Amino acid sequence: MDNNVVIQCENICFSYPNGVQAIQNVSLTISQGDYIAFVGQNGSGKTTLVKHFNGLLKPTRGKVLVFGEETTNKKVSYLSRKVGYVFQNPDDMLFCTSVIEEIAYGPRMLGMDPEEVKKKVENIIIELGLDEYRETHPFALSLGDRQRLAVACALSLDPQVFVFDEPTTGQDYFGSKSIMSLIDQLHQKGKTIVIITHDMPIVAEHAKRVVVMNKGQVALEGTPEEVFTQIDKLQSLSLKAPQVTMLARELGTQEKTILHIPEMVDWLTQTYLPAIKPAGGEIS
């Protein structure tokens, strides 16, 4: 097997105890350093699928390999050192009386050396900008900071892969900017990132690979360029490419998929500026 593969799903199926078949025959490989976004309607199986990546759910058929190890007989507490998972609602994760306690809890439960835990907590607190809140009660923090703290808790177990379930839901523009730039930082440090989101501009701006889920299956997969070019196919899956991509398409950029506003500005200036520039004159 390729050394770079971190998570491999081989023909996995999953049914809930009530009989709902949430995942049907999905095969997927995630490599080290990937930045993957899972998109799709509610109920399409995104969350169910990513919960297989750290053993929270075990496939009813097929197998999931995390760093080459099959998850079936592995405990989540063991796998959480390899794959960190940040839940959509940070309030489901937090229960300690101070930010420092909260971050230290996981490593302590796993029996890490107290001195080492201390050092680790200090590093994380500085890294995530939670320094001023070290003694604050987690529930006194703003939603954005609680989410940072939830990330800190996952980070404290030193996983190589991070899964984020809808990290920007319920946040204002700056809140979601801030959490996404935190995720980008983790990616730049070589971590593998998996996010679930409904926000297509975020996918276009941050992800390197997109997986579109529909009815428990992978409906589309590729780079954001490849996926967002297929506007009609997306529409049939009740999804929309970012507005800037659709606008660019209307304006006639067939040969190139535009994903961000700066790209659009570049394209517009290159295409139309020469035409409106008076000969020899300058635009002021």
Place this chain on the structure above:
Amino acid sequence: MMNVDLKARSSPLRVLDGRTKLIALAVIFVLVLLFSHPAYIIGLLAFVMIVWVVAKLPFQMLKDLMSYFLVIAIIILVVQIFFYPGTTNLIKISKPLPAIGFSGFITLEGIVFGIAMVLRLVVIMIVAPLMVMTTPLPELMLALVKLKVPYRFAFIMTTALSLLPSIQNRASIIQQAQLCRGISYDSGGNFINKLKASVSLMIPLILGAFRDSQTLEVAMNSRAFGAPTRRTFLLDSHFSTVDIIIIALSLLALIGGIALRIQGFGTY
């Protein structure tokens, strides 16, 4: 964790008036507490099981209930056997221990009373689903109100019931979130660690329930809960002939039971 399921299934019990079911339920409660002879309680248990079959409730649920109850049943049995002041000594197992009120003998009366206690609890436990799993919550509320239970009290009862599935759902999400933080709830780790792990589940769960109840309060106020007028109901219910027969039989059973008990039957 067993899932609470409040979906009212279609069955002969589903069509009965909520009041009928409440009255029958109350009668069974009284009867089961009235008698202390295991044979009488077994009779009631057999009757309730027949109703379970008629109501088409899943047997798996019965099994689940019993498996949860097993430990409690054993504790009750042991406590009764040791501490019930019986007179027919069967086996001597130790010297008398006056400090804890134990005579040193296992007595026949102790065993019988222990068995009766366990059977009583079994009946009470399996009667409750017969009510809540065959009656949609709005009908249950209406039945309570028609039986002159104050509306606020009826509301609290049905709301608490209706929140159970969502609280359970939330508990399982929180548990998953904590597993992801390296906490394990199963074996491994000593008692203190297990206790700590349960704190990680209880705190988010309770805080979440507080938050939800605050939201509920706002939602209720904004929908005129407690307005000083006489409330009307969307649903209405009427007794059918079957309802009247069942209520009559229930009351007859109640009177019969009390009469038997006064005559001195039904005790060991």
